[in-house]
Structure formats: C-alpha cells, structure tokens
Amino acid sequence: xxFNSLGLSxxxxxxxxxxxxxxPSPIQQKAIPLILEGKDVLASAQTGTxxxxxxxxxxxxxxxxxxxxxQRPIRAxxxxxxxxxxxxxxxxxxxxxxFLDIRSAVIFGGVNQRPQVATIRNGxxxxxxxxxxxxxLNNQNLLSLAKIExxxxxxxxxxxxxxxxxxxxxxxxxxxNRRQNLLxxxxxxxxxxxxxxxxxxxxxxxxxxxxxxxxxxIEQKVYRVAKELKTGLIIKLIxxxxxxxxxxxxxxxxxxxxxxxxxxxxxxxxxxxxGNKGQGARTKALAGFKNGSVRVLxxxxxAARGLDIPLLPHVVNFELxxxxxxxxxxxxxxxxxxxxxxxxxxxxxxxxxxxRDIEKLVGLKIPVDIIEGFEPDPNAPSSPSKKKQQNSRxxxxxxxNKSKSSKNDTAKGDQSRRPKRNRNRNKNRRSKDNRx
Ligand code: AMP
Numbered sequence: 001x002x003f004n005s006l007g008l009s010x011x012x013x014x015x016x017x018x019x020x021x022x023x024p025s026p027i028q029q030k031a032i033p034l035i036l037e038g039k040d041v042l043a044s045a046q047t048g049t050x051x052x053x054x055x056x057x058x059x060x061x062x063x064x065x066x067x068x069x070x071q072r073p074i075r076a077x078x079x080x081x082x083x084x085x086x087x088x089x090x091x092x093x094x095x096x097x098x099f100l101d102i103r104s105a106v107i108f109g110g111v112n113q114r115p116q117v118a119t120i121r122n123g124x125x126x127x128x129x130x131x132x133x134x135x136x137l138n139n140q141n142l143l144s145l146a147k148i149e150x151x152x153x154x155x156x157x158x159x160x161x162x163x164x165x166x167x168x169x170x171x172x173x174x175x176x177n178r179r180q181n182l183l184x185x186x187x188x189x190x191x192x193x194x195x196x197x198x199x200x201x202x203x204x205x206x207x208x209x210x211x212x213x214x215x216x217x218i219e220q221k222v223y224r225v226a227k228e229l230k231t232g233l234i235i236k237l238i239x240x241x242x243x244x245x246x247x248x249x250x251x252x253x254x255x256x257x258x259x260x261x262x263x264x265x266x267x268x269x270x271x272x273x274x275g276n277k278g279q280g281a282r283t284k285a286l287a288g289f290k291n292g293s294v295r296v297l298x299x300x301x302x303a304a305r306g307l308d309i310p311l312l313p314h315v316v317n318f319e320l321x322x323x324x325x326x327x328x329x330x331x332x333x334x335x336x337x338x339x340x341x342x343x344x345x346x347x348x349x350x351x352x353x354x355x356r357d358i359e360k361l362v363g364l365k366i367p368v369d370i371i372e373g374f375e376p377d378p379n380a381p382s383s384p385s386k387k388k389q390q391n392s393r394x395x396x397x398x399x400x401n402k403s404k405s406s407k408n409d410t411a412k413g414d415q416s417r418r419p420k421r422n423r424n425r426n427k428n429r430r431s432k433d434n435r436x
Pocket of ligand 1: 020021022023024025028046047048049050051052053
C-alpha cells in the first residue's frame with residue numbers, strides 16, 4: 001500500500017515524501033481512512049508504530065479543507081501526558097504541515113507561559129498541550145477551546161496513570177460536544193475502555209500491535225549480577241562494546257543522578273532526564289543525546305515515555321521496572337521503525353520476581369548470562385523487600401488510586417503545588433514525574 005491510496009492531499013504527500021516515508025505503517029493504513037471519514041477512533045499503538053503521523057496527517061487534511069476563520073480559533077487539540085511528548089508531537093505537526101496554511105503551537109508547564117500565550121494570541125489551528133498548563137491558561141482566560149473540532153488523547157493510558165483523569169474531565173467540559181475524538185493508548189486496560197466509553201462516540205477500534213508483546217526486532221538479554229556490581233558492569237558493557245548511544249532506565253531520580261555521575265567520572269558522557277530537572281536541562285539532555293554529544297541518557301520511566309529517538313541501538317534496564325508493562329514501553333525505545341536493537345536488563349537477586357512477571361507478560365523466556373567478575377550474590381534475597389512490594393505489586397488493571405511506583409519517584413515540585421487534602425489522596429498514585 002502507498003500513501004497515495006490513502007486519500008491524502010498533494011501538500012501532505014509532498015511533506016511525507018520529504019520525510020522519506022515510502023509505505024504507511026499498519027496503524028497509519030488503518031487509522032488514516034477512518035479519521036478522514038470523521039469517525040471516532042480508539043487505537044492501540046505505542047510509540048514507534050508511526051501513530052503520530054497516523055492521527056496528524058488526516059487531522060491536517062481535515063483542518064485544511066475546513067472553513068478557515070479569520071481569527072484562527074483553536075480547532076484541534078492534542079493532549080499528551082509529558083512535556084517531551086508534547087514537543088515531539090509538535091515537531092511532527094510542523095513537519096507534516098510545511099506545505100499547508102496551518103498554524104500550530106505547543107504549551108506545557110515548567111517554562112514561562114508568556115511566549116506560549118503570545119503565540120496563541122496570534123491564532124493557531126492546532127494546539128498540543130499537557131493538561132496542567134492547558135487548564136492554567138484556560139483559568140486565566142488566555143485561551144478558548146469553544147471551537148474544537150478534533151480532540152486527540154495521545155498516550156491516554158499514561159495520562160490516567162499519572163492521575164490526569166480529573167483534569168481530562170474538566171477539559172472535556174470546555175469543548176463543544178460535537179467533535180471528533182481520537183484516543184491513542186499503548187494498552188487497552190479496563191480504565192482505557194471506560195475512558196473511551198465516556199469520551200468517544202461509537203468509536204472504531206484499531207490495533208497496531210498485539211497488546212503487551214515485544215517487538216521481534218529487539219534482542220533481549222538478562223545479565224544476572226550482584227546489586228553493588230551493576231555500575232561496574234554497565235560501564236564495562238558500554239566501554240568494551242563501544243556503544244555510542246545508550247538509553248538507561250533507573251527506577252528513581254536519585255538513582256539516575258548517581259549513575260550519571262559515575263558514568264561521567266569513568267569518562268563516558270552522560271545526562272539524566274527526570275522530573276526534578278528543569279525543562280531547560282531536560283531539553284538540553286535530550287538534544288545532546290540525539291545529536292551524539294551525550295553517549296548515555298539515564299532516565300526514569302515517565303520522563304522517557306514516548307520519546308522518539310530514531311535508530312536507538314541499546315536500551316539498558318539498570319533496574320527492572322516494578323510494573324511489568326513498563327518493561328515493554330522501555331524496550332520499545334529500540335528496534336523502532338523496523339530497525340534492530342538490543343535491550344539488556346541487569347537483574348540482581350531481589351529483582352527475580354519482577355523478571356518472572358515480565359516474562360509472563362511478554363510470553364517469553366529471556367536469555368540469561370553471567371559475566372565473569374560480575375556474578376550475582378548467592379546470599380541476596382530472591383524477592384523485593386516487603387516495603388517495595390507494597391509499593392509495586394499492583395498491575396495496570398487495578399484502581400488508579402493504588403500505588404504503582406516507589407515514593408522516591410514522586411515529583412516534589414508538583415506535590416507542593418497541591419492542597420494538602422489532594423496531596424494525601426494522591427500520595428499513593430503513580431509518579432507524577434513529568435506533570436506539567
Ligand atoms: P511515532 O510512533 O509516531 O513516535 O513514530 C515513530 C517514528 O517513525 C518517527 O521517527 C517517525 O518519523 C517514523 N515514521 C512515521 N511514519 C513512518 C512511515 N510511514 N515510514 C517510516 N517511518 C515513519
């Protein structure tokens with residue numbers, strides 16, 4: 001199938017050609033015609049499937065064919081859970097709309113609102129936003145959603161995990177009832193289905209990859225290792241393997257900082273990306289990693305979710321995630337768009353139970369190796385401590401109010417902005433690492 005047969009305009013085909021895409025990805029083949037028809041779509045697709053173009057291309061076509069009002073009210077809204085994803089979607093929208101008379105803008109927290117407000121005032125057709133900043137600006141009467149024709153909820157599962165449901169409810173009330181709704185989610189959990197029931201009108205279901213399966217192109221491997229030898233092992237793997245671009249996941253922000261410092265003192269350029277870093281530092285770290293000046297990016301789950309780094313060859317789980325589904329999201333950063341990649345997990349004694357959960361979820365026994373000099377500790381406990389387990393054993397299908405991550409991963413800055421009553425209620429929710 002070619003892009004020509006999808007019914008897209010010349011201007012869009014030209015932009016697609018400029019990107020070098022020759023064939024629409026499966027999600028694009030399925031979603032684009034439905035969106036052009038005006039259907040509400042509920043799509044299961046994770047980052048790496050081409051989902052952004054899957055909703056952006058038909059959205060641009062519909063907006064450019066629609067009536068252009070002189071004042072340019074916001075006609076399409078894309079909501080994303082994180083600032084990085086918002087920026088990434090905006091870059092995609094800009095590229096695909098290069099040959100159209102369509103204006104777009106992105107807004108998220110953690111940076112001065114003034115330039116964002118000035119751009120909106122000049123008139124934009126498409127706004128990409130994180131829920132927090134959108135509501136902030138709306139509460140100050142600095143934007144209006146009264147003319148929204150198309151709403152996209154991108155990575156809706158992560159938005160729910162991050163506790164954005166109440167914000168979403170408020171945002172829905174600001175938009176006209178008659179609009180087209182597109183919901184993209186990596187997983188189809190019970191919560192996502194009920195969100196779809198609430199916000200979507202007779203949605204058509206579209207699936208790009210079977211739920212919770214790992215991409216075939218990714219070679220997965222586990223190194224059993226003593227906890228205190230993990231840093232030495234990762235440095236050895238990176239140096240001796242001459243790996244030039246490695247995304248490393250840690251469970252906590254402090255862990256990310258610590259590992260980053262150790263890498264740097266071993267002569268490996270590294271940056272950390274997590275919710276305690278200011279937006280400037282996060283953008284700089286990501287840019288450095290993408291342009292090759294930073295060899296290792298150490299990230300927490302939420303900060304890295306949705307990041308599109310083309311041809312990323314190595315992903316390392318310095319610690320296994322305590323939510324098995326996060327493993328799938330993490331390793332999905334490699335093996336993108338048909339390229340091959342390697343996902344390595346360093347597993348100490350107490351993480352073996354997490355490994356069992358992951359293998360059950362992906363339906364695969366991951367090959368295990370031990371490197372001489374970095375053997376596992378035979379006396380290590382074989383499961384996480386009770387305290388850690390209490391913080392982690394809930395699966396995605398459980399109530400949103402239950403804990404899904406360690407306390408360490410909760411963004412202090414965001415908590416301090418909340419009234420105490422809310423703070424207590426949210427105490428046990430998943431990290432709001434990237435909330436804006
Ligand atoms: P996404 O899943 O939207 O994050 O996209 C993942 C990557 O695939 C991005 O770098 C896109 O530029 C790229 N991409 C999107 N559509 C196509 C396509 N049809 N052919 C090749 N690459 C694509």
